[in-house]
Amino acid sequence: KDGQKKDKDGNPVYKKVDKHCGDIVRAGVISFGKRFTPKLVFQGLKRINDNLNEIVIYINSGINLIYNILENANRNQKGVVPFQIDIAFATGAPKETEQKDAGIDEQSDDEDDDDDDDPSEESKDYVDHIDDIQKKLKANKLTPQHELFKPDIDGASRILKQLFDKHAQNKKEKNDKFAYPFRKRFIVMIDRRKKTQKDGKDNIYLYDPPPGELTRDMPEAGRLTPHWGFSASRTCLLPNTEYDVKDAIASDKDNAADRKKTPPNDSNVGTNQHCKGGLLTLSFHVKAQDEIKIYLFWNGNMIRFMPEDIKTVLPRLFVESQGNKDYIN
Secondary structure (H helix, E strand, O other): OOOOOEOOOOOEOOOOOOOOHHHHHHHHHHHHHHHOOOEOOOOOOEEEOOOHHHHHHHHHHHHHHHHHHHHHHHHOOOEOOOEEEEEEEEOOOOEEOOOOOOOOOOOOHHHHOOOOOOHHHOOOOOOOOOOOHHHHHHHOOOOOEEEEEOOOOOOHHHHHHHHHHHHHOOOOOOOOOEOOOOOEEEEEEEEOOHHHOEOOEEEEEEEOOOOOOOOOEOOOHHHOOOOHHHHHHHHOOEOOOOOOHHHHHHOOHHHHHHOOOOOHHHOOEOOOOOHHHOEEEEEEEEEEOOEEEEEEEEOOEEEEEOOOHHHHOHHHHEOOOHHHHHHHO
């Protein structure tokens, strides 16, 4: 309306509506949840076919890596926060189950249909969206630090620290008051697919996502929104061979008409994609020395991850193998 207050770009700041403010806020939260961070639901139709104990070992090593980064920054009196680490597990084909879990809050099919694939791809035939990790990184001129590792609780933290130290060697901040990974996001991809393992060892890759403020480089404090981390993880965890950030953004359901079609095994992978249940991601948002939040993404959905979720949430996502049962008990 005429006379309405506007910001410097001409966007309206206030808008008069006839709805109660509580209804507007409630509608906004519901819309945000469905379209941006759909909540994790336990439908029980498929489960991650992997060793829960070894996954938790890697999660623990990620926490230790953050501790080491913060301790080193304090020791050298350098600023290092905020930063973000996404630890992604390529777990391969999930195991189909016959029955849904009882007594668990579920969404309807319509509410849960918030992925970026065509309905025609929704079949029981597993397609490996991760495919060749090294090939995708090389195509985008991203040089990973790589190590073969058989998970054990004593060595996992050491391996991640070694990979990070190598990665950070040539990362120099313009301002000597700060140290890498100040205002940066990097990714740890742990390839646990049986077809890529050698002597039971996982391929671990630590690398930068494609450059830019939408994926790797956090904006300055005045322009850094609280949800930048979610958006960056949705935009790219593992780029396709012909990665383009505009196509990556268009991979969201709301922008499907602008999407560039690519084969499923050469798709740009982000946390908003279900990847047929073959990718589990934990995103560590280190906003301050004493403010660290972890979010779990699986099957295109998300949940805030707390320590107790190792025993309450993860077992509902993983197969009920004897090894997993023994670990939880």
